[in-house]
Amino acid sequence: MDYKLDPVNEMIVKAARDFCDQEIMPIADQIVEKNDYPSDLLERFAKARMLGLVIPKEYGGVGSSNLNIILIVEELGKTGTVCAWPMTMNNSTAETIYHWGSEDVRKTFLPSLCDGSAYASTAFTEPATGSDPTLITTTAVPDGDDFVINGTKRYITGGNKKGYGVFYVRDGELKDQKGNITAIIVDKSSEGYSTSEPWEFMGLEGMNCVDVFFKDVRVPQSNVLGDRGNGFKILLRWIAGERIEQAGYMLGLGQAALDESVRYCKERLVRGKPMGYMQGIQWMLAEMKSKIEACRLLTYRAASVQDAGESVEVLSAELKIFVVPTVQEITRLALQIHGSYGYSKEYKVERLFRQAAHAGVVASSSEINRTIAGAALLR
Ligand SMILES: Cc1cc2nc3c(=O)[nH]c(=O)nc-3n(C[C@H](O)[C@H](O)[C@H](O)COP(=O)(O)OP(=O)(O)OC[C@H]3O[C@@H](n4cnc5c(N)ncnc54)[C@H](O)[C@@H]3O)c2cc1C
CATH class of the missing domain: 1.10.540.10 (Acyl-CoA dehydrogenase/oxidase, N-terminal domain)
Structure with a gap:
């Protein structure tokens, strides 16, 4: 190996x-x-x-x-x-x-x-549901060679940027709950497509997450991905990859938090000496480093499994169960090491701490990941 x-x-x-x-x-x-x-x-x-x-x-x-x-x-x-x-x-x-x-x-x-x-989007979340996409209510009704789409999507990253999005819609002619979700590519400059102002979050400034409003938007049926009614399967595969990318992002935040902390420990004087001389601080740095290495190995491995063409649906959920709270704790330790300066916007660790907070609720929440991983053990 x-x-x-x-x-x-x-x-x-x-x-x-x-x-x-x-x-x-x-x-x-x-x-x-x-x-x-x-x-x-x-x-x-x-x-x-x-x-x-x-x-x-x-x-x-x-x-x-x-x-x-x-x-x-x-x-x-x-x-x-x-x-x-x-x-x-x-x-x-x-x-x-x-x-x-x-x-x-x-x-x-x-x-x-x-x-x-072209800027891409992928859209499943709606005002009433994020964790359970089988409940989506945005409808696509066949009309001639087109679908006519109506409804609202929420928190759609880049939904306001010109380009294309894969949207998950309830296919009007199909019956079964999971089996009537269809994935369809929508041109974001289509007539009847509009968006809200970007949401303001505690972090991730510039994310451009918007609500998307469909009012009789016509989309060619030829834009459907896979078969009609197959959207849930397509979404599960996409979101598994998204979880690995999110872990990669968290890894970067964690490494930056450690780098900033090491630098600060060498520069900041406490009792006349660079503060890194204190054993308690060294222990914090050591803990951060070893945990980042563990996150890195797990994340690279998940991406390699994906490259081998294997399913990463469960592996990516397990990955997030470990990486998300671990990196959130690492950014918290970085803030702690910086004292009050870590709480100040003048220092990068303040931003890293806020960015890391998103990961437990976006691209499947911590609870959903536990449900996926736990259920897989009992199959
Ligand atoms: C920065 C950002 C970017 C985003 N980008 C996109 C995007 O590009 N496209 C998109 O479609 N969406 C996007 N989202 C939306 C995001 O994916 C959803 O918000 C997320 O899936 C959670 O859905 P929800 O907020 O509706 O929570 P809910 O589903 O309402 O869940 C609320 C709480 O209940 C818990 N819960 C739900 N179901 C269960 C269960 N079965 N068992 C135990 N606990 C449960 C959840 O874990 C959570 O704690 C984005 C959100 C943010 C903040």
């Missing part, structure tokens, strides 16, 4: 670090202030060959691996910005379209998701 990254992986990490230094860190504060990122952000990712990472080259992709996505996401997480999210959303939504879409659908939608001219 080899736990080392290969030379290509190492090259990707180096490229991602350079990208973060040159393209992301200079705009990090601006994103928080404006609660938005620059409109050409995805094009910057595309130039750096960080979109369409697992999409074959013939559709404009890079033909790389899920592990390489995670390595990039980890570096983006270290910046403490939301920039990982538009990037992962384009990568994961494109992968869903590639995996389930017809040849025509692939050719129509993948190139612009890979070159960064």
